């Protein structure tokens with residue numbers, strides 16, 4: 364594939380699905396050719412443009428994955444872990460670009476994505492498709508490397524009240540960046556929540572705090588706390604368009620890449 368023109372959106376009636384549709388429509392040369400939703404979605408049969416508040420595009424939202432992917436080159440998928448795994452089997456079989464923004468995926472899900480990439484899909488998966496957040500991850504890694512485990516590391520995230528997974532995919536990316544910068548194990552050092560008589564903070568751990576409320580799109584802060592000073596690194600998303608624009612950028616980047624599993628850092632050249 365030397366070019367990319369035809370795009371399908373999964374989770375087309377969702378918050379990100381609508382933002383993705385607008386981003387694709389606004390990108391010269393790209394065309395939406397399919398829109399997928401879960402089989403119980405009230406949006407089935409409706410025009411994907413109308414659902415997103417645009418002019419009708421003549422594309423009806425469907426639960427028929429095979430029909431939606433027919434002849435398409437890329438799939439933009441911000442849905443659920445189970446849906447993304449099922450869709451990865453389909454994109455692998457077709458050698459498609461598959462941009463996955465779904466968060467809350469298990470280790471088994473991740474293994475399924477790697478297998479799909481091995482089998483033929485060009486997967487770009489990221490817990491966050493924004494340039495700013497991916498830069499924040501790099502800055503966090505560098506800061507953790509320089510400061511070491513003597514500086515306590517805490518990650519605070521806030522999202523809207525309909526988010527179903529916690530901590531956010533982005534908070535986990537930031538935690539992994541701290542572990543990487545310190546050359547330590549992420550799995551062994553994380554404290555995902557605190558309650559009751561926790562005892563003093565264990566040196567070298569990476570703490571998480573999760574806030575949910577209103578329609579907050581996504582806010583993340585990394586606190587690096589030394590004995591007499593504190594560094595705070597913060598990112599605030601102001602519009603879902605930024606994730607959608609990043610996902611479109613990832614799809615365009617992947618069009619000439621061989622099958623494989625890529626991350627946003629690869630797309631951005633970090």
Ligand code: NAD
Nearest residue numbers: 374376377378379400401441442446464465466490491492
């Ligand atoms: P949402 O609930 O508004 O949308 C998800 C959509 O997926 C819904 O319309 C739902 O009906 C649909 N869906 C569920 N199962 C499906 C299936 N089997 N087939 C097709 N469609 C199916 O949620 P959202 O806010 O749009 O977020 C979606 C996902 O994207 C979440 O995991 C969220 O955390 C993640 N997200 C990632 C980024 C990023 O940059 N990586 C940014 C924002 C959100």
